[in-house]
Amino acid sequence: MIDRSFIGHVFDPFTVEVEKGRIRFFARTIGETNPVFTDEEAAHAAGYASLPLPPTQLFCLEMDGPDPFLFFNRLGLDFARLLHGEQSFAYKRVVCAGERLTFTQKVADIYDKKNGALEFVLRETAVDDEAGRRVADLKSTLVIRNS
Amino acid sequence: MTHAPALAVGDIFATLELAPVTRTQLALYAGASGDHNPIHIDMDFAHAAGEKDVFAQGMFVMASLSRLLTANVPLTALRSFGTRFLAMTHLGDRLTLTATVAELFEAEGEQRMRLDLAVRDQNGEQKLAGAAILALTSQNS
Numbered sequence: 452m453i454d455r456s457f458i459g460h461v462f463d464p465f466t467v468e469v470e471k472g473r474i475r476f477f478a479r480t481i482g483e484t485n486p487v488f489t490d491e492e493a494a495h496a497a498g499y500a501s502l503p504l505p506p507t508q509l510f511c512l513e514m515d516g517p518d519p520f521l522f523f524n525r526l527g528l529d530f531a532r533l534l535h536g537e538q539s540f541a542y543k544r545v546v547c548a549g550e551r552l553t554f555t556q557k558v559a560d561i562y563d564k565k566n567g568a569l570e571f572v573l574r575e576t577a578v579d580d581e582a583g584r585r586v587a588d589l590k591s592t593l594v595i596r597n598s
Numbered sequence: 599m600t601h602a603p604a605l606a607v608g609d610i611f612a613t614l615e616l617a618p619v620t621r622t623q624l625a626l627y628a629g630a631s632g633d634h635n636p637i638h639i640d641m642d643f644a645h646a647a648g649e650k651d652v653f654a655q656g657m658f659v660m661a662s663l664s665r666l667l668t669a670n671v672p673l674t675a676l677r678s679f680g681t682r683f684l685a686m687t688h689l690g691d692r693l694t695l696t697a698t699v700a701e702l703f704e705a706e707g708e709q710r711m712r713l714d715l716a717v718r719d720q721n722g723e724q725k726l727a728g729a730a731i732l733a734l735t736s737q738n739s
Contacts, residue, residue: 473630480623480630481661482616485668503673506664510657511631519632530635531647535656539680545673590680 453526453570453595457558462525464555465516471548474502477511494547501548509540509587513554513576522556526572528595536571536592543585552586553579559590568598611697611713612666618690619654627658654687659717659726666697666715671732681715681728692720700729709734 471491478488486493487503494502504512514520523530546552560573576589605611621639628639633655636643644652660681667676687693694717701712715728 477630477661480626481658481665483665483668485665487673488668497672498674505661506667506673506676506679507657507661508631511633514632519634530637531643533635533637535683537680537682538657538660539678541678542676 452563452567452597453528453561453572455561457526458561460558462522462556464553466551466553467512467515469504469512469546469548469550469552471502473511474504474508474548477508478505481505499545499547504546504548506540506542507538509546509552509578509589510538510591512552513556513589516554522574526558528572528593532596534594534596536594537590538592539590541588543587546580546586551581553581555579568596570595570597605699605711607699607702609699611699611711612670613697614662614666614669614695616662616693616695618692619687621652621689624652624654624658624689627655627661631655631657631661633657651689653689654691656681656683656687656726659683659687659693660728662693663695663715663717663726663728666695667713667730667732675733677710677731677733679728679730681726683726685723685725687717687719687725691725693725694718697730702734 475489483505487497488505491502555577557575559575563570572593574591577585578587580586624638628634637647638652638655641652696716697713699711700714703710711732711734713730715730716724717726718724
């Protein structure tokens, strides 16, 4: 069972640089066809300062901290039994390459169902820009299969 | 400023059929995303975990689903995007992505549209269910 005393725990924030190359690689990998994500001229023409970050890539940058799997390791989450249950993004504004974002992860809840056969970890991540202004809020529900 | 053509509740906003899921896609997604969870890319690990084979990252499917949004509205119109992962996506699955207009409403001074999102495989099994909120008009424009 996951230690319930982690409920409410806030991890040390970490800062990640949004890189053009990572955006292009990600966009090509998911079959993205809108040129704003790969061609800087197209991005400028659309009014962006540089390549904008695709909608789900904030979740990926969350694993670009100094210890990518710190959250999973601290809670003792085993990849062999881990599933992603839900994911949501609430956007305040568009993020572009060249920005530095700070991620603050919180264990919002831990609970179980089916007499502990399934455990759920709700993680809430606040993403702020260099001025300390919120750019997005992420929520992840992680599921651990214990049987 | 209007970001999307006039649509009514129940209309199909966008749909997309993807090519069958391949090992190469999952490996590239692991690299591109930074999510190196071996259960999606290492068959030995998947077997040891009791799975028949590797299976797709849920976030790879969600990222594919985002293309319905990025192909049709500017990013600046996207207010929220969320999905529940209902079933594993396996190698060879042919996914159909659909966004349907679920609600037109006003919030925070702008006209908004809620889309219902669904991903189904070749057998009709639903893999993801989700929603996105788009701004149709903005006070600032």
